Amino acid sequence: MSRTAFIFPGQGAQYYGMGKDFYEKYEVAREVYQLAEKATGLDVAALCFEEDERLHITEYTQIAMLTTEVAILKVLQQMGITADCCAGLSLGEYGALAAAGVMELEDLFRLIRSRGIFMQEAYPTGGAMTAVLGLDADTIREICERTEGIVSIANDNCPGQIVITGEEKAVQAAAAQLAEAGAKRCVPLKVSGPFHSSLLKGAGEKLAAELAKVAVQDPAIPYLCNVEAAPVTDASRVKELLAKQVSGTVRWRETMERMLADGVDTFIEIGPGKTLTGFLRKISRDVAVYNVEKVEDLEKLK
Secondary structure, three states, X not given: OOEEEEEEOOOOOOOOOOOHHHHHHOHHHHHHHHHHHHHHOOOHHHHHHOOOHHHHOHHHHHHHHHHHHHHHHHHHHHOOOOOOEEEXXXXXXXXXXXXXXXXXXXXXXXXXXXXXXXXXXHOOOOEEEEEEEOOOHHHHHHHHHHOOOOEEEEEEEEOOEEXXXXXXXXXXXXXXXHHHOOOOEEXXXXXXXXXXXXXXXXXXXXXXXXXXXXXXXXXXXXXXEOOOOEEEOOHHHHHHHHHHHOOOOEOXXXXXXXXXXXXXXXXXXXXXXXXXXXXXXXXXXXXEEEEEOOHHHHHHHO
């Protein structure tokens, strides 16, 4: 039996104008942007559609990306396109929460706004992230563990692409050792913090306090969480896992492998860019993969 998954991208895929055609064509999409503005006090539509440097600052990126993803999701749902399970990379996990109906959208938008602020403020200077290409996770983990200072794996994205994170000097030292160990390239990322490292544990604790104020319910469809690469079916685990995710490793490769093992043969990437589509093609070429970021992309799904 065919199974479909919705997958949602994370920070870095944003661009000026994302979601604008959905906003202009579909009332249900406009309502999502209006709800995000009501929840956060930000003109999220203007943030997404106009040239505004804030779009690339974490505390604004996250609400902009999530709103765009949810707006597109609502259009797909209105069209009768559904999924059997879902997942999202880093902040994209909140898109998966929307797809799974875990909490009210207004609460979701408030949470992601707070998450962005907490992550931005947690370690404002001295942190870094670097993409390591062409080296296996075990070797990278071993080198990070023996490097002086704080450095660890942030994202295991797909075979041949892993991101490390931590203190700038430690990340640089680890990258030099990884190059010697056979990495094809080590590419510093333009980010504003050492995301998914232990340096952001305080941000996760602050988020936990915000999560405590929010009502959650059992997912209508399973979503696979980043930190365990496993399905979440019980509301009681949602808050704990989201708090851990801020400083924990995003196990995306394992998440996709789990979905494949569970029989998912169709993936729909919802939101800006084709990042997750690219990762998935390196994990398996035996599945159907669609990405929906423009209205014209809906034609592929009919």
